[in-house]
Amino acid sequence: MNDGDISVLIVEDDEVTALNLSLSLKKFGYVNIDTCSDIQTAKEHLTKSKKNLVIVDISLQESEDGIELAHYIKQNFDMPFIFLTSYSDDNIIENAKHTEPYGYIVKPFNPESLHATIQIALFKYKSEINDKLTQSYFNANDSLTRLLYENREDDAPIVKFGDGRYHFDITLNETFFDNEKIKLTKKENLFLKLLVAHLGKVITFAKATEHVWPESGATENNVRTLVWRLRNKLKTDVIKNASGIGYYIEP
Numbered sequence: 552m553n554d555g556d557i558s559v560l561i562v563e564d565d566e567v568t569a570l571n572l573s574l575s576l577k578k579f580g581y582v583n584i585d586t587c588s589d590i591q592t593a594k595e596h597l598t599k600s601k602k603n604l605v606i607v608d609i610s611l612q613e614s615e616d617g618i619e620l621a622h623y624i625k626q627n628f629d630m631p632f633i634f635l636t637s638y639s640d641d642n643i644i645e646n647a648k649h650t651e652p653y654g655y656i657v658k659p660f661n662p663e664s665l666h667a668t669i670q671i672a673l674f675k676y677k678s679e680i681n682d683k684l685t686q687s688y689f690n691a692n693d694s695l696t697r698l699l700y701e702n703r704e705d706d707a708p709i710v711k712f713g714d715g716r717y718h719f720d721i722t723l724n725e726t727f728f729d730n731e732k733i734k735l736t737k738k739e740n741l742f743l744k745l746l747v748a749h750l751g752k753v754i755t756f757a758k759a760t761e762h763v764w765p766e767s768g769a770t771e772n773n774v775r776t777l778v779w780r781l782r783n784k785l786k787t788d789v790i791k792n793a794s795g796i797g798y799y800i801e802p
Contacts, residue, residue: 561585562588564612565608576665589612589616590620607624610636618647621647621650621652631653631675634647634652637657656668708721719743724744738777742763742778755796760774
């Protein structure tokens with residue numbers, strides 16, 4: 552994401568500081584900037600338009616309203632925020648820490664430091680999102696592995712399907728037909744594994760896109776195309792349609 556595409560909300564009740572922040576951001580190429588001076592207006596801004604980052608003064612209206620706003624952001628929105636402060640009071644900093652901000656900017660601020668703090672905050676946030684997606688993916692696959700073991704007919708780490716001519720090898724994470732491996736792409740393998748783990752149950756388009764494309768917003772057409780390719784590689788027509796809902800493999 553280019554700096555010009557980053558949407559920033561500045562919550563600062565001192566007009567001069569707010570103006571300096573805005574001008575400093577524009578100097579580094581940020582153009583989507585909104586400012587407000589109180590917590591209520593900030594909440595309205597956040598509800599109406601999506602922001603990539605919020606810069607909030609800890610001591611709005613000479614109180615700790617900035618910390619209250621930070622708690623509100625954390626509870627209601629998935630976005631990073633940075634504290635702006637001129638205080639070194641240990642109690643205020645301690646209270647601020649519990650909101651888990653993505654950085655601090657100390658007044659009077661340096662434009663270069665401001666830019667660097669924003670970039671680090673956005674990078675940290677993106678890394679956290681990627682970590683969550685990765686963890687979600689592995690959790691989903693752990694669940695699938697348990698289901699696959701439950702579908703075994705004996706103690707061997709395989710699940711048979713398609714009149715017994717197909718089998719999915721759980722340890723190798725591969726599909727075989729008459730003991731010959733079928734070469735599949737990563738996404739094809741993910742989808743087939745999902746079907747085999749849920750033999751006899753319909754995998755909806757929504758569940759398929761969530762599992763096979765966790766990192767992006769795939770559509771039903773992506774699933775249909777994937778199934779078309781997969782059917783061309785399988786030796787028999789084992790993937791059945793559940794009209795308008797999804798697909799399944801008979802147990």
